[in-house]
Amino acid sequence: MCGITGITDSTDVSGSLYLALYALQHRGQESAGICTYDGETVHRYKGYGLVSEVFSGPILDGLRGKTGIGHVRYPTTGGSKPENIQPFHFMFRDHSLSLVHNGNLINTDELRYEYEGHGHIFSTTSDTEVIAAIIANEIIHDHTPDEAISYCMRKISGSYVVIFMLDGILYSFRDPLGIKPLCLGKTETGGHVLASESVALDAIGAEFIRDIRPGESVRLQGGEVFSRQVMKAKSCAHCMFEYVYFARADAVIDGVSVYDVRRKTGALLAREAPAKADLISPVPDSGTAAATGFSRESGTPFREALIKNRYTGRTFIMPSQEKREIAVRMKLNPVRGHIKDKSVVLVDDSIVRGTTSKKILSLVREFGAKELHLRIASPPIIAPCYLGTDFPTRDELIASTKSVSQVEKEIDATSLAHISLDGLIKAIGIPRQDLCLGCLTGKYPLAIPGEKEDDREIEMVDSYSCP
Structure with missing residues (x-):
């Protein structure tokens, strides 16, 4: 992208x-x-x-x-x-x-x-x-x-x-x-x-x-x-990841408010996967709108457990995993007074490789959190993206080879839950047949060698034809 x-x-x-x-x-x-x-x-x-x-x-x-x-x-x-x-x-x-x-x-x-x-x-x-x-x-x-x-x-x-x-x-x-x-x-x-x-x-x-x-x-x-x-x-x-992570929260894409989508994913997450906790906190910034929706729906107070250093970039789009992991500590710092001895729900947009999530949870636990419930505003990413988002091979995608409970153990979360696919589609408000969900389903809107195709019929309507 x-x-x-x-x-x-x-x-x-x-x-x-x-x-x-x-x-x-x-x-x-x-x-x-x-x-x-x-x-x-x-x-x-x-x-x-x-x-x-x-x-x-x-x-x-x-x-x-x-x-x-x-x-x-x-x-x-x-x-x-x-x-x-x-x-x-x-x-x-x-x-x-x-x-x-x-x-x-x-x-x-x-x-x-x-x-x-x-x-x-x-x-x-x-x-x-x-x-x-x-x-x-x-x-x-x-x-x-x-x-x-x-x-x-x-x-x-x-x-x-x-x-x-x-x-x-x-x-x-x-x-x-x-x-x-x-x-x-x-x-x-x-x-x-x-x-x-x-x-x-x-x-x-x-x-x-x-x-x-x-x-x-x-x-x-x-x-x-x-x-x-x-x-x-x-x-x-339309790429679902634009609404989940990539676009800015204040953008409107194809008639849909990105902020509203993220807020709705949080509210639906609270219904689908409630967690008893002292506070709801986003993993900033792409988890912020979802966390506000989760807090409002659950009635659990919204409070920032992590403060973002505004002078660092987005870790997901950094060119190597090593740089992403180093950037976590540069980018995020826990608020000790908010989390010490508290049960915390952290709301994030996605889990790709799992290493960054593990690092964030370890950081918050280090500052005294008693329980860490991770809630993800997208379904598990199980397949690579061939259409412009740097999702790696299936071997590198943690959800491709592990169940949710196995990922929960791997990243050392008290509990882990994702929004359902139907929940995400409902939050976006665009019919399923008009979304690209390849990374979530393994079925792609175009013919890609070795992959399953969720076929879209395309016709040339312009009269020009070059010999």
Whole structure:
């Protein structure tokens, strides 16, 4: 998962892109980048680090223009290599193409082999460059950008939202299952903004217009939005993990308030798996809303047993388990007076490998907690994700090889319980057939070799067909 944004017709595009990326920082902390266009030249800058570390005032001043795109990266496909930092930028046949992508293609290897056969030389290991190669190749062969998008969407398979800037014009498209989020807004100056989450629009004072529809392509030009429905699926496959963990709590994704979903998961957890305790505490921050719902439903007081150091990042999206474990003590510190000799319910969003949960419980127990009941606002994660979230192999997923009672013993919890799958679906409020639940069920919305498929019928509704 990553965070992407694109802004056009802005009087200060680099400053607006900076603020939008800052609001999307939770979606990727490894690197950040911006490309802008001033009518003649593309200006670009990118590097490792947080948005505030990569960009300074003088750098932003040099990113001139009224249109631009930006990216924050959390590495999945391609790994942590400097050449994979986005945006990508290419020059060909007097065209300038800059592109950002959030998602994960599942047919990258086949497409890379095919386009190497066409003579394309790849300079990165990212699936994003494959998307750029397809689009560029179609334009080289005298197809319009809209035709290139139609052909690209026909060729690629997986999860994707793409924003690209071609000769200063902004284009975007979203996969037909709507796995990854993308929304559209209007700026105070009459321009438009595209972003992974609505919080980026809020950060620059833009008005939310709507979510980009699954399978839709848009072009932003001359202050107008031109839309085409390129592909259509019988049902969607919105990623459930956006609502459980990845998105910011104050975001609205595909018409659903993330905060409300998390609060409802906590309330349902309290009904499904009550625990007698002195206090309810979140594992901050993604467990906070669920903990408030649990506290309200159970009648047990809400009190913070853990205080988060706001100057550390999200441990889940750190590149190695060793760094995640070290980060736990840097990130969280128990409040001794709240937990000493107390029975505590800790509410968290998920358990992936189990090592971080074990470390947190050990930390709270060290500060004097008498009992530790862990409640998880998602069902057990039993299968890897192939569509953009860094869930590891089944061997590394603790719930894939162990029962809930075995995990409870492994992490040394007094008790452990997860929300049910039906409970999670009810909290999200989106029909089961319109959610991607692959990591929870082992059945995926797309054909993945060696895995079970929860088939979604997809049809091409755009009339264009490339020979």
